[in-house]
Amino acid sequence: MKKFFFSFKLFAVITLMVLGCIGCGQNTSESMDLAVVYVSRSNEPNIPITTAPTVKNAIFKTCYAYGKVSFVRCDGIPKVVYQTTVPDPEIKGLSESKKKSIANGYTDQLLEELAKIYSLEPEADTLQAIQYGAMTLCDSTADVKELLVIDNGLSTKGYLDFTDNNLLYADTEEILTALNEAEAIPDLKGVHVLWMYLGQTVTPQEELSEAQKHKLEEIWTAILKAGGAERVDFATDVASDMSENTMPPVSTVDVEERRINVTATEPMDTVVLDSTTVQFLGDKAEFVNEEVAINAISEYAKILLQQPNRQIYVIGTTAGGDREFCKELSEARAEAVKSVLISCGVSEDQLICLGLGCEDDPWHIQDVDENGRQVEEYASKNRKVLLMDVKSEEANLISDVFR
Numbered sequence: 001m002k003k004f005f006f007s008f009k010l011f012a013v014i015t016l017m018v019l020g021c022i023g024c025g026q027n028t029s030e031s032m033d034l035a036v037v038y039v040s041r042s043n044e045p046n047i048p049i050t051t052a053p054t055v056k057n058a059i060f061k062t063c064y065a066y067g068k069v070s071f072v073r074c075d076g077i078p079k080v081v082y083q084t085t086v087p088d089p090e091i092k093g094l095s096e097s098k099k100k101s102i103a104n105g106y107t108d109q110l111l112e113e114l115a116k117i118y119s120l121e122p123e124a125d126t127l128q129a130i131q132y133g134a135m136t137l138c139d140s141t142a143d144v145k146e147l148l149v150i151d152n153g154l155s156t157k158g159y160l161d162f163t164d165n166n167l168l169y170a171d172t173e174e175i176l177t178a179l180n181e182a183e184a185i186p187d188l189k190g191v192h193v194l195w196m197y198l199g200q201t202v203t204p205q206e207e208l209s210e211a212q213k214h215k216l217e218e219i220w221t222a223i224l225k226a227g228g229a230e231r232v233d234f235a236t237d238v239a240s241d242m243s244e245n246t247m248p249p250v251s252t253v254d255v256e257e258r259r260i261n262v263t264a265t266e267p268m269d270t271v272v273l274d275s276t277t278v279q280f281l282g283d284k285a286e287f288v289n290e291e292v293a294i295n296a297i298s299e300y301a302k303i304l305l306q307q308p309n310r311q312i313y314v315i316g317t318t319a320g321g322d323r324e325f326c327k328e329l330s331e332a333r334a335e336a337v338k339s340v341l342i343s344c345g346v347s348e349d350q351l352i353c354l355g356l357g358c359e360d361d362p363w364h365i366q367d368v369d370e371n372g373r374q375v376e377e378y379a380s381k382n383r384k385v386l387l388m389d390v391k392s393e394e395a396n397l398i399s400d401v402f403r
Helices: 008-019 053-064 096-114 126-137 172-181 210-226 290-306 323-343 376-382 394-402
Strands: 032-038 068-073 079-085 144-150 191-196 231-234 271-273 312-317 351-357 384-389
Touching (some): 032 053, 032 126, 053 068, 053 096, 053 191, 068 126, 079 096, 079 126, 172 210, 210 231, 271 290, 312 323, 312 394, 323 351, 323 384
Parallel strands (some): 032 068, 032 144, 144 191, 191 231, 312 351
Antiparallel strands (some): 068 079, 271 384, 312 384
């Protein structure tokens, strides 16, 4: 980690400038320490780091208060790369203009150092970088502790990897639960978090929709507040649409699903796979046409892949017949559909199989006439496999089967 030492020459010049310019009053501003999470990397806009008003203001306030400044490199292997305590000239009676002049000089030097931080490792582990930033502030006794995050928020490595698990569509509370279990929530007690450029991307990373940007903000806000952040603000600064192409690669986050009007918090509509879509051989758990069946089932697999936290029942039912045989057959057919879903990439943990046969099927249609003969028109509707959200109202009808 690089230590920052202000130039003695610069300090001497400033001192000589101000000795003859003594004003009245002393510095009564609040003490302040600052940690900055930043790196120049692929897939992010070109950030004017030395001129961005929000960045400059945060560093200036810390310099004016002669506080501690830390820089954290936010790439695939984050690291605290820079720390310093801004030196107090200890000259009594400095005028306000001279205090600001000194602070501006220190600010310019720090901005130059910040601009030198480039990505060294592929990917971006934003959560880990924030962890390190929080650690530099944990022992601070300053009146104001500020964490400035300069990042698009699309972490591609570590516990919060947006390239995996479709996190932009996951339930935020479930994300928090998982991070808590992993003890990965940063300790931000008493820290003001200011975030710049959240959700801003450049090619090859596809642009996020407004809904996805809001979701990204929701996720990060929840994480930061769970860590005890005193306040979380998001700056409105806009970066250019150009990026640095010579940096180590960063994976892109798939945002194609943004066009699907489905939320993981609402129950999925029940899907009925009957003889019109997925047909089985008589009294067997084999598809009449395997290719047609796989194509039909794979369409619903796509929905489940987008929502990895959703869990469904795969329920088999049959036409009338021997109770035990029908239950075994219906469960075998449900397992056949489950196998196709898993082959499409759906997690087995999302799928609960159940065979209801005919007598335990709450949606069973009477399929025999008064003479006991089966009526095919109705029997065909009873031969089905249901894909049913475990949180749906319909699922309550079969709750007794699981007891």
